[in-house]
Structure formats: structure tokens, C-alpha cells
Amino acid sequence: MATEQTASPADQAAGTPEDIIVVENIDKWFGDFQALDDVSLTIKEHEIVVVLGPSGSGKSTFIRCLNRLEEHDSGRIFVNGIEMNDDVRNLNAIRSEIGMVFQQFNLFPHLSVMSNITLGPQKVRRMARQEAEALAMQLLERVGIPEQAEKYPAQLSGGQQQRVAIARALAMQPKIMLFDEPTSALDPEMIKEVLDVMRELAQSGMTMIVVTHEMGFAREVADRLVFFDEGAVVEQGTPSHFFENPQEERTKLFLSQIL
Amino acid sequence: MTNEMPVPDPAGGGIAPPRARRVVLPPYRQRAARPRSVRAREWLRQNLVPSPTGTLLTVVTFAVLAAILGIVAWFIFSYANWRVVTDNRWLLFAGGFPHDQEWRLWVGLGFVFALVGASYGMWSSFGRRDILFMVPASAFGVFMLAHGGAALWSTLWFAGAVVLLAVAYFACRRVPREHGPGRTLAVRALSAVLMLSVPIVFMVLMAGGGADSDELSGYLLNLLLAPAGIVGGIFVGIPLAVGRASKLRAISWSCTFYIETVRGAPLIGWLFVALFILGDIIGGDLIVRTMIVLAVFTGAYMAEYIRGGLQALPRGQYEAGHAVGLPYWRTLQLIILPQALRISIPPIVGQAISLWKDTALISIILPLRELIGSSRSAIAQGEFITNRIEVYVFAAVMFWIISFIMSRVSQRIERSLGVGER
Numbered sequence A: 001m002a003t004e005q006t007a008s009p010a011d012q013a014a015g016t017p018e019d020i021i022v023v024e025n026i027d028k029w030f031g032d033f034q035a036l037d038d039v040s041l042t043i044k045e046h047e048i049v050v051v052l053g054p055s056g057s058g059k060s061t062f063i064r065c066l067n068r069l070e071e072h073d074s075g076r077i078f079v080n081g082i083e084m085n086d087d088v089r090n091l092n093a094i095r096s097e098i099g100m101v102f103q104q105f106n107l108f109p110h111l112s113v114m115s116n117i118t119l120g121p122q123k124v125r126r127m128a129r130q131e132a133e134a135l136a137m138q139l140l141e142r143v144g145i146p147e148q149a150e151k152y153p154a155q156l157s158g159g160q161q162q163r164v165a166i167a168r169a170l171a172m173q174p175k176i177m178l179f180d181e182p183t184s185a186l187d188p189e190m191i192k193e194v195l196d197v198m199r200e201l202a203q204s205g206m207t208m209i210v211v212t213h214e215m216g217f218a219r220e221v222a223d224r225l226v227f228f229d230e231g232a233v234v235e236q237g238t239p240s241h242f243f244e245n246p247q248e249e250r251t252k253l254f255l256s257q258i259l
Numbered sequence B: 001m002t003n004e005m006p007v008p009d010p011a012g013g014g015i016a017p018p019r020a021r022r023v024v025l026p027p028y029r030q031r032a033a034r035p036r037s038v039r040a041r042e043w044l045r046q047n048l049v050p051s052p053t054g055t056l057l058t059v060v061t062f063a064v065l066a067a068i069l070g071i072v073a074w075f076i077f078s079y080a081n082w083r084v085v086t087d088n089r090w091l092l093f094a095g096g097f098p099h100d101q102e103w104r105l106w107v108g109l110g111f112v113f114a115l116v117g118a119s120y121g122m123w124s125s126f127g128r129r130d131i132l133f134m135v136p137a138s139a140f141g142v143f144m145l146a147h148g149g150a151a152l153w154s155t156l157w158f159a160g161a162v163v164l165l166a167v168a169y170f171a172c173r174r175v176p177r178e179h180g181p182g183r184t185l186a187v188r189a190l191s192a193v194l195m196l197s198v199p200i201v202f203m204v205l206m207a208g209g210g211a212d213s214d215e216l217s218g219y220l221l222n223l224l225l226a227p228a229g230i231v232g233g234i235f236v237g238i239p240l241a242v243g244r245a246s247k248l249r250a251i252s253w254s255c256t257f258y259i260e261t262v263r264g265a266p267l268i269g270w271l272f273v274a275l276f277i278l279g280d281i282i283g284g285d286l287i288v289r290t291m292i293v294l295a296v297f298t299g300a301y302m303a304e305y306i307r308g309g310l311q312a313l314p315r316g317q318y319e320a321g322h323a324v325g326l327p328y329w330r331t332l333q334l335i336i337l338p339q340a341l342r343i344s345i346p347p348i349v350g351q352a353i354s355l356w357k358d359t360a361l362i363s364i365i366l367p368l369r370e371l372i373g374s375s376r377s378a379i380a381q382g383e384f385i386t387n388r389i390e391v392y393v394f395a396a397v398m399f400w401i402i403s404f405i406m407s408r409v410s411q412r413i414e415r416s417l418g419v420g421e422r
């Protein structure tokens, strides 16, 4: 496979095969503001990681580094054994393994729901149109809105749009899904329909990294919680560790504020 | 245009809104149904005689309008000697076009009419207003074009072009309106022909023993130069707009330099460049050089309008493109540009209209005789020396017709693009 050829011997040292994402000591600066400070994290295949932290703590910056919507300044990132660097082939290989769902949905408003979903498979995976459309219908059923295929994004409710966005990401058949506050822009009554889809996805064995403030979801679905503050990982552990027995002062303070 | 945001859908997973407290109003028409005379009186009262001052204003306005209309009617029907136009129709429309190649003009006209019909059929439909415009316009066209002994033939040719328009219209009406493979294919084919239409018309007019380039003049020349400048300008403008937004300084600075330089001098100056400097450097046909200059000039303006569209798009659109695995150029092509171009349609059409009228400048400094140049030739014949006003009024109307059509088409496009916009 092409992906293995691009990995140098040094890369193999990074983590065991089931470590699908390995982040080693990354820093990220915006001008003279340090948004990420020596962050290291290893994520196993099929793991559900929920990232928590106060506003401005670098959660978005961190998960955007994982598909290079932001470039890290130092340290190394491996996804599926491939190093994230200036090599465009590596980047394309990595991006085709990672799907992303944004807070603001970011659907393509000039395309129908169907075309939003089939665009990636057709243009990147070179899938035939019929095949891509069949896949899209299957995914729309999975997120519960098959009847909306011919509508445009502006004609859908927020929750429906976010479910289309999830279907669009899944259409690339990624191994990993990144969610950056997927329910924060939604009205309360629509949050549940999106979380239900994510819960189902988690049960299906997808590797997921989720930034969210939905503590119920985190407690129920996460294998591991990671708490960020001021650009660094302050504490991590299982939900029970986190909610019943947090160690760090900053974690306790944060949890006391949001629970 | 925004569509109503949350569309509660009873069938799907959408959460059904509580429906109990919906107030049911009688249908709008039922409430509006008052006797016609009452409604007319009401309208009069509200719009024309609302108050003493308002009534006075209405009266004054009508008086001024009537005076103007009277003068215009007097000019058209009594004062003016339209023979300067009717006797010179060939000169004004086709200038030096060889008479024995007349069929090429008609074939060109038929092609353009077919494209108009096809575009209408594909993206719009004829309404009553279109017909109201087209019938007098066609009558005027026949009257102007049917000249001398060949009047019958000209009328037949013109009728043929109208038939082509209708056939193309009804053929394209049969293409399904919804998105689908059939429609995509038809739209692509039509777009390709539209994009190539300027060179195709040139081929029809010139290839294989047709007109020489120095025989292209009159209104025909305006009709050839302006589309070349507009289409060329869009093709120049897109890469400039993208380049100006580039992260690579060398590229963005070069594009900025180009845009600011071109916009810094008036069109007349650039036409001089076409005549002298370009003539010395690349030589070639003056018409081609003029087209290049028009495209280069318009491109700088188009670039700025398109850049406005690019900037109006949120960064999330690029990010979503990358996140589904599209590389930068594909994201640009499939996601960013289609949206940016839609946003910039109104200013782009404005620029197109402006360029259309600017083609009147060409014969002021270039030895090309477009409509204004032909008008001067018409006057210069001793017989019509006192009829300059008539010729220029005619020329103005001819410019107005196309400008009017372009602005209507732009409104149409804007309205029909309402679907699916944020």
C-alpha cells in the first residue's frame, strides 16, 4: 500500500500498530501567542476520546492539527503510521483517513444534500456516480434523513444539516472522525438527534475524537477524557476517574463550573 | 435570499413543532376581493392624490412628462428625417461587410438566436414581458434589416432565425428541470457552446472566403468586440482574483500590480496601446489587438468583483473542502469559485454593460468603424449633413437595447439563483 511506502523507518518506531494517532510534543504558535504547548497524546484504534477544557484552551487548535487545517510548529504527528509533514502525498493519505465535523456544519450551500455527500467519493476516491449515490443514500438512512436528499442545505434545520455533515464525512469511509463542538450551534431540541447519531457511530467501532461540552455524552460514550488548559494537557483518564476523582486543581475547578 | 430556515418535516426525524396554537387566517385573495372600482379608486387615492401637496406634485410631474413625450413624438414623427438611417441601414449595421457574403450574417444571427432560445429554455422561461419586448424588437429588426430589393429574402432569413430560437427554446424546455445526469450533460454542452460562441461567430463570418477583418464594421463590430471583451475579461479576471488572494507574496503582488495599473488609466489610453505599442510588439490584426486590450482591461475590473465574492465566503468552506480530501485547486474549482461567481454576478453584469457602451469609444481613436464611426460616415455623405441628430439618436437607441437586455438578464439570473443560497 502506498501509505506504508511513504513511512520512513523512524516512523515505525512511533507507537504500536493499534495506535492510530500518535502526537509527540507538538507546539503551535499564533504570532507570539502559544496555542499548544508540548502536547503529546496517543489514541488507539476504536477509541472514543472526548476533549474538554475552557474556552481558548486550544481544543480546536489541537484537533485541527490532526488533519492539518492548522500546521504545528514543532513536534511530530503520525496518523495511521504516516507522518504529517510538508509531503502532499502524506497529507492527502492522512486526510482521506480522517473525517471532520465542524461546529458551523460548513455544508456547501450551492450543492444539494446528495451532491454534498457524493462530492468527496466522486472527486477524490474516483467512485462512479451511481455507486456514490447509493452510498450517500445508505448514509442518509443511517443518520435518519433519507427524504432530504434533493434539498439544499439552507432548507434544512440545524440538526438535519449537522447530520448531513456527518454523512458527508462518513462518505469518504474514514477510519477516524474528528468532531469540533458538533452540537454547540444547535437549538437544544436538535442536540439529541445529533448525539444519537454520534452514539451509534461510536458503537460501530469508529475511532472518534470529540470536543464537546455535553457532559452526559462524555460520561456515557467516552473511553477517555482529556482535559486541556492553556494549550496543554492537564489531566486525562476514564470518565469515572474524571467525574468522581479528579486529581488536578484546574480540572476540579472546571468541572465544578460546568456540572 | 434566505429560505425559511427550519423546515419542519413531518416525515423525517425532525422534531415536530407544537402545532396546536397556529392561527388560521382566511386566504389572502379572499380578503383582498373587493369590487374592482373600489380598488382602483383606493389605488388612485393612495398613489396619486394622497394630499394637497402630493396632488400638486402629481400634476406637475404629469405636466413635465407630457411635455417631454410631446417633444419626443414631435421629433420622431415630424422633425426628424429618418432617411439618413433607413438609407444607410447596411452601412450602420454591417459597414463594409461584403454584400455577396450576406448569408454569413444571417447564419450568425440564427446561431445567436438559437443560443438565446436554448439558454431561455434551459434556465428560464418566456413570460409575457419577454414577448412584449421581443415582438416590437423583431418588427424593428425586420424593418431595419429588410433593405432594398432583397427585402423579402431578409425577412425570410430573419424569420428563420426566430424559428431557430423557438425550436432551441422548446428543445431545451424538454430537458428535465431537476438535477440529474441528463440535465448535467445538457447544461455542460450548452455552456461549452456559449463559451465558444464568440470564436464560432467569427468563423461563420470570416472563414473560407468570408469577410476580411478590415471589412468588419458598423453595429456588427460592437456586437463582436463587446462579448469578446466580456468573456475574455472573465477568463482573465478569475485567475487574477485567485492570485491576488494567494499566500505567495510574489503572486499576489504581481496580480495587485496588474489590477491597479490597468484600472489606473482610462480605456482610451489602453486603446492607444493597442494601436501603437501592441502594434509594434506583436503586430497582427488590429481587431484582435483591440479584443486583447478590451479583455485585459475588463479583466482587471472583473478580478476585483470576483475577489469581493471570494472574500464573502467563510473560511469554513475551504476547510470543509480540505476535510473531505479535496486538494486546494479542486476546492477552489468545485466549491469556492461557483459560489464566489454567483455573488459577483451583479457587478460583473454592470461591468459588462459599461464595456458594451465603451465600445463606442473605439472609432474615436482607432481606425475601426463601429456604430459611431459608421454614423459619422453616414453624416459625411453630403446629402445627410444636416441629419446628425437623427443618426446619433438611432445609435443611442441601439446601445440602449442591448444594455437593457443585459440588465434584465442579470435580474433574471439573480432571481433564479435564489435556490439553495444561504
Ligand SMILES: Nc1ncnc2c1ncn2[C@@H]1O[C@H](COP(=O)(O)OP(=O)(O)OP(=O)(O)O)[C@@H](O)[C@H]1O
Pocket (backbone or CB within 6 Å): A030, A033, A035, A053, A054, A055, A056, A057, A058, A059, A060, A061, A062
Ligand atoms: N487563527 C488564529 N490566529 C490567532 N490566534 C488564534 C487563531 N486560532 C486560535 N487562536 C487562539 O488560540 C487559542 C486557542 O484557540 P482554540 O480555538 O483552539 O480554543 P478552543 O479551546 O477551541 O476554545 P473554544 O471552546 O472557545 O472553541 C485562543 O486563545 C485563540 O484566540
Ligand SMILES: [Mg+2]
Pocket (backbone or CB within 6 Å): A059, A060, A061, A180, A181
Ligand atoms: Mg473551539
